[in-house]
Amino acid sequence: MGRVLRTRTWPVCLLITLFIHGNTASFNMPSPWGYQCLDYKCVKEENTGVVGLTTLNECKLTCGASSSLWPKPQTAQLGKTTAQFLPRAITLDHVSPPTVSPLLLEAFHLFLNNLDKHHPQYSDKTVTWSEPWDPSVSSHMVQVKVTIQQPDIWLTLLTDESYQLVVETSARVTTVTIIAPTFFGARHALETLAQLIAYHETRDNLMIVTSATVRDAPAFPYRGLLLDTSRNYFSVAALERTIDAMAANKLNTFHWHITDSHSFPLNLESLPNMAYYGAYSSNSIYHPLDVVHLVKYARVRGIRLLPEFDAPAHVGNGWQWGERQGLGKLAVCVNKEPWQQYCVEPPCGQLNLANPNIYKVLSEIYREMIQLFAPVDLFHYGGDEVNLNCWNTTEEMTSWMKAQNYGLDADAYYGQWSVFQEKVRQLVTQAHGGVEVPGILWTSHLTEKGRVNKYLNNTKYIIQIWTTGQDALIAELLQKQYKVIFSNYDAWYLDCGGGAWVGEGNNWCSPYSGWQKVYDNSPHAIAKALTNSTHANLILGGEAALWTEQIDEEAVDARLWPRGAALAERLWTNPSTGWADAEYRLIHHRQRLVQRGVSAERIQPQWCHQNEGLCYA
Numbered sequence: 001m002g003r004v005l006r007t008r009t010w011p012v013c014l015l016i017t018l019f020i021h022g023n024t025a026s027f028n029m030p031s032p033w034g035y036q037c038l039d040y041k042c043v044k045e046e047n048t049g050v051v052g053l054t055t056l057n058e059c060k061l062t063c064g065a066s067s068s069l070w071p072k073p074q075t076a077q078l079g080k081t082t083a084q085f086l087p088r089a090i091t092l093d094h095v096s097p098p099t100v101s102p103l104l105l106e107a108f109h110l111f112l113n114n115l116d117k118h119h120p121q122y123s124d125k126t127v128t129w130s131e132p133w134d135p136s137v138s139s140h141m142v143q144v145k146v147t148i149q150q151p152d153i154w155l156t157l158l159t160d161e162s163y164q165l166v167v168e169t170s171a172r173v174t175t176v177t178i179i180a181p182t183f184f185g186a187r188h189a190l191e192t193l194a195q196l197i198a199y200h201e202t203r204d205n206l207m208i209v210t211s212a213t214v215r216d217a218p219a220f221p222y223r224g225l226l227l228d229t230s231r232n233y234f235s236v237a238a239l240e241r242t243i244d245a246m247a248a249n250k251l252n253t254f255h256w257h258i259t260d261s262h263s264f265p266l267n268l269e270s271l272p273n274m275a276y277y278g279a280y281s282s283n284s285i286y287h288p289l290d291v292v293h294l295v296k297y298a299r300v301r302g303i304r305l306l307p308e309f310d311a312p313a314h315v316g317n318g319w320q321w322g323e324r325q326g327l328g329k330l331a332v333c334v335n336k337e338p339w340q341q342y343c344v345e346p347p348c349g350q351l352n353l354a355n356p357n358i359y360k361v362l363s364e365i366y367r368e369m370i371q372l373f374a375p376v377d378l379f380h381y382g383g384d385e386v387n388l389n390c391w392n393t394t395e396e397m398t399s400w401m402k403a404q405n406y407g408l409d410a411d412a413y414y415g416q417w418s419v420f421q422e423k424v425r426q427l428v429t430q431a432h433g434g435v436e437v438p439g440i441l442w443t444s445h446l447t448e449k450g451r452v453n454k455y456l457n458n459t460k461y462i463i464q465i466w467t468t469g470q471d472a473l474i475a476e477l478l479q480k481q482y483k484v485i486f487s488n489y490d491a492w493y494l495d496c497g498g499g500a501w502v503g504e505g506n507n508w509c510s511p512y513s514g515w516q517k518v519y520d521n522s523p524h525a526i527a528k529a530l531t532n533s534t535h536a537n538l539i540l541g542g543e544a545a546l547w548t549e550q551i552d553e554e555a556v557d558a559r560l561w562p563r564g565a566a567l568a569e570r571l572w573t574n575p576s577t578g579w580a581d582a583e584y585r586l587i588h589h590r591q592r593l594v595q596r597g598v599s600a601e602r603i604q605p606q607w608c609h610q611n612e613g614l615c616y617a
Contacts, residue, residue, distance in 0.1 A: 031201075034046075037063035041613045060588055061082060069196075070592075071565075072582070085142055086138060089141050090143075093143065111194055117596055140174070143175045146190075147179045156377045158221070163179065164215050165216075167196065220541030221541060222485055223541050225242070226487070228260065230264070230265065231263075231548045231549050232552040240294070241598065242556065245561055246301070246303055251567070257547075261317060279318075304377065317334065319331035319351075322355075330357065342390040353397065354400030363431070370428070377438070380464075381421065383421065439460060443467055467488060472530065474530055483538050483540055492513070495545075495546055519566040527539060562593060
């Protein structure tokens, strides 16, 4: 256990211990402070021994119906006492379909690993738990019983992610009963269970609430986070860390904006020239095995990997090889200057609709992407920010438009853009074995006022809204019965609020959206303000987007978290209350994310975490 040093000179008989673990030593002194729960706040007081006080972690577990839980469950009742135990004392008993059992066992292993991360000396997947002297702790058992009723092993928009969780303690046994229709609900229940367990600061063991009843289900089926890996490359390890953090918040869709005009980092076996010409370097490439690995990695954490291939704009680098291979110019305006005339940001590039060979190439891209991300229940086509001046100043495009008697006005180009979109939809369907895949498109010129139902079928496409939350277009889309996903940039673009990267001043979508604004951005409230109806049947959910012009993997955690957690509670719970009622829990949850290895941004000084309610403006 280590050496105990006792001193004779400290006042009030303080005991100072020096714990030696390998080559490291920690100086440990008992705290003069303790906590009691008053009006659902953990109040810090001097521990005189007269009033029974708890540690901060124990108070957080037991002060309020869901004081330690994030996102807040739909209903929860928690006990006021805890039982202490060692991690090795947890067992699993489960009843599940044979196809589900391997996933559940892997999810349970992840759950156990997350419990080890509660330990303040957790490092490199190893931790030493000191054997407690109290035999009631070393003998206490935690039995987790899981029942899964359906054989679903892949997430869809119709997947039932609900669960029930009950904790009961009798004598030296705590029994946790989880009942869920699907693996995904059971996985969420294990995440909730991990939040009903905490590290005991003075005993070097874990504690669990002795009783709890939680009934829970998400408010929205689509709860997403977009990461752009074209503008800056992110390692597989960084993507894994992001997926881990998403799982800790019950987000369920990792929207992978994998390519853009800046780079093409995806190595396709049938089209090796795409990455050869388009990757930043040979070390900045996602290989097929990387994608397959990440699809499986995400699934066991309750997350779909949503592929996006953005077109016909947002292409460029990676497409320069066509003429050398006898396919003609596949993309136009690639890296063209001055960029301000041909695209929204450098470098420029759009597909050459006059060249039918683009469909041969796209067919191969879609075929491989569908295979790598299989099974695919959604596909994102991108489809925004087409610059008509690019096409209208390209000889191939203008000659082709004239030859077909299309004209050179905006409506003519929009018409050909919509023809392109229908052709690529058919290519994706073909790549998916002839089965239609629901497609997602960003709001664009095709969805502007009075146009959307002319160009896009509301049974074929889901529209992802990235305009402001006050845009009248939202009302038109809902009134015309389009299913939508909210990503309004005035609240849910997490790259906003930085300095400009192509000049001086602030970036285009400033100001920065704090977690409070992220939390209060309610899709239902936006819809009701614009249409006098929540349109709950059409709003699938929402997604925060992190575009990475100024962000790489060194900075990604702080940009995403804990604001991504605020998004998660909005989409899981859809609370009727505002951010102020969630602040204590989010500050505590941020600490938990850091324990999990996520470098989440600080919200307040540590003093505020230890003195709840004293940091209000």
